[in-house]
Amino acid sequence: MAFVNENYLKLPGSYLFSEIARRVNQFKKENPDADIIRLGIGDVTRPLPPAVVEAMKKAVEEMGSQETFRGYGPEQGYEFLIEKIIDNDFKPRGIELSVDEVFVSDGAKSDTANFQEIFGLDNILAVSDPVYPVYVDSNVMAGRTGMVNARGQFEKIIYLPCTEENGMKPPLPGVRADMIYLCFPNNPTGMTISREELKKWVDYARENRSVILFDAAYEAYIREEGVPHSIFEIEGAREVAVEFRSFSKTAGFTGARCAYTIVPKEVKAYDSSGSAHSLNPLWLRRQTTKFNGVSYPVQAAAAAVFSAEGKKQVRETIDYYMENAGIIRNGLEEAGYRVFGGINAPYIWLKTPGSMKSWDFFDKLMREVNVIGAPGAGFGAHGEGYFRLTAFATRANTEKAIERIRTGL
Numbered sequence: 001m002a003f004v005n006e007n008y009l010k011l012p013g014s015y016l017f018s019e020i021a022r023r024v025n026q027f028k029k030e031n032p033d034a035d036i037i038r039l040g041i042g043d044v045t046r047p048l049p050p051a052v053v054e055a056m057k058k059a060v061e062e063m064g065s066q067e068t069f070r071g072y073g074p075e076q077g078y079e080f081l082i083e084k085i086i087d088n089d090f091k092p093r094g095i096e097l098s099v100d101e102v103f104v105s106d107g108a109k110s111d112t113a114n115f116q117e118i119f120g121l122d123n124i125l126a127v128s129d130p131v132y133p134v135y136v137d138s139n140v141m142a143g144r145t146g147m148v149n150a151r152g153q154f155e156k157i158i159y160l161p162c163t164e165e166n167g168m169k170p171p172l173p174g175v176r177a178d179m180i181y182l183c184f185p186n187n188p189t190g191m192t193i194s195r196e197e198l199k200k201w202v203d204y205a206r207e208n209r210s211v212i213l214f215d216a217a218y219e220a221y222i223r224e225e226g227v228p229h230s231i232f233e234i235e236g237a238r239e240v241a242v243e244f245r246s247f248s249k250t251a252g253f254t255g256a257r258c259a260y261t262i263v264p265k266e267v268k269a270y271d272s273s274g275s276a277h278s279l280n281p282l283w284l285r286r287q288t289t290k291f292n293g294v295s296y297p298v299q300a301a302a303a304a305v306f307s308a309e310g311k312k313q314v315r316e317t318i319d320y321y322m323e324n325a326g327i328i329r330n331g332l333e334e335a336g337y338r339v340f341g342g343i344n345a346p347y348i349w350l351k352t353p354g355s356m357k358s359w360d361f362f363d364k365l366m367r368e369v370n371v372i373g374a375p376g377a378g379f380g381a382h383g384e385g386y387f388r389l390t391a392f393a394t395r396a397n398t399e400k401a402i403e404r405i406r407t408g409l
């Protein structure tokens with residue numbers, strides 16, 4: 001008899017975006033002519049930049065020729081890409097990294113979900129509430145949590161409420177947390193953290209010998225001066241932090257798949273006798289066992305993001321989405337909504353009118369103006385009463401959606 005991993009049975013039935021899709025499909029069946037605009041799921045709409053496409057094509061040609069064919073590459077990524085990542089994303093911010101501290105992967109989703117594997121099951125984790133659901137669900141699957149309660153919160157997870165009162169910034173945990181997931185710019189709230197605030201987290205982690213799992217998937221959207229782009233800008237972070245980055249939202253790689261994770265050699269976790277172990281060789285061991293690298297054409301394409309044309313084209317794409325964010329933010333504010341995010345992130349987090357439940361607001365928006373968003377409750381108990389819109393639609397659809405919300409609700 002085969003036994004199931006019972007930790008999977010602790011997870012609530014449907015992932016947020018499957019439930020959204022179910023409701024939209026049902027609505028479409030009943031209203032086949034409805035002109036639905038999707039500002040819900042966080043996928044991009046702009047194509048890959050031309051410099052990236054050229055590099056990918058060239059790499060595919062190389063793969064088709066005897067002299068330049070490549071088989072398995074290094075599991076942790078080709079050096080030609082890693083060096084560009086270090087030189088462009090970190091050196092200019094005064095961050096020194098060595099080549100073996102960067103691990104190229106097929107996505108920040110897989111990395112943020114898989115990284116917990118190298119930690120013991122007795123660690124207590126802390127997450128923001130609302131939260132990108134992958135951090136929680138991957139730890140539930142691993143067996144690091146207890147059961148879920150009626151509010152959707154799991155035993156043995158410390159939830160750090162992000163509220164209007166604390167400016168949507170997770171408060172430091174009052175008790176010891178061993179693994180701390182932070183995401184800035186934040187999905188779903190679109191909010192950022194200052195250097196001073198991030199320093200408090202690094203200090204907390206150093207005092208408690210915790211590890212911060214810092215998700216910077218939206219770093220490229222930061223517009224304001226003074227907002228840290230990397231946790232390694234903070235003194236001492238190399239001892240206590242790992243950082244996840246992605247080409248998905250930066251350069252349109254949601255379908256092409258490429259990301260990377262920084263694991264400094266100083267970051268450590270401890271065994272039961274109290275001896276310290278560097279996480280870097282453990283992650284290398286994990287990746288070389290379970291992952292065979294990102295395809296050569298995709299890594300060649302990712303390297304082109306850092307060429308002069310690539311940088312310019314990526315900037316144009318991000319500017320386009322951030323103009324959408326401005327249209328959403330301003331339009332909603334003019335219509336009297338209380339709005340967060342959308343300044344350094346492609347997400348806009350709005351308070352539902354009259355404290356309406358977020359799924360009720362979802363249905364209202366879908367039925368009355370045919371606009372799809374993401375209900376805040378899907379991101380955690382403290383997301384209830386809020387709603388997320390994304391800036392990733394086309395300009396025309398973004399403008400149309402906001403006009404409908406302004407005039408039709």
Ligand code: PLP
Binds near residue numbers: 107108
């Ligand atoms: N981290 C956050 C906070 C995200 O919002 C997303 C995607 O929506 C990811 C990671 C996943 O990115 P990737 O496409 O690289 O897997």
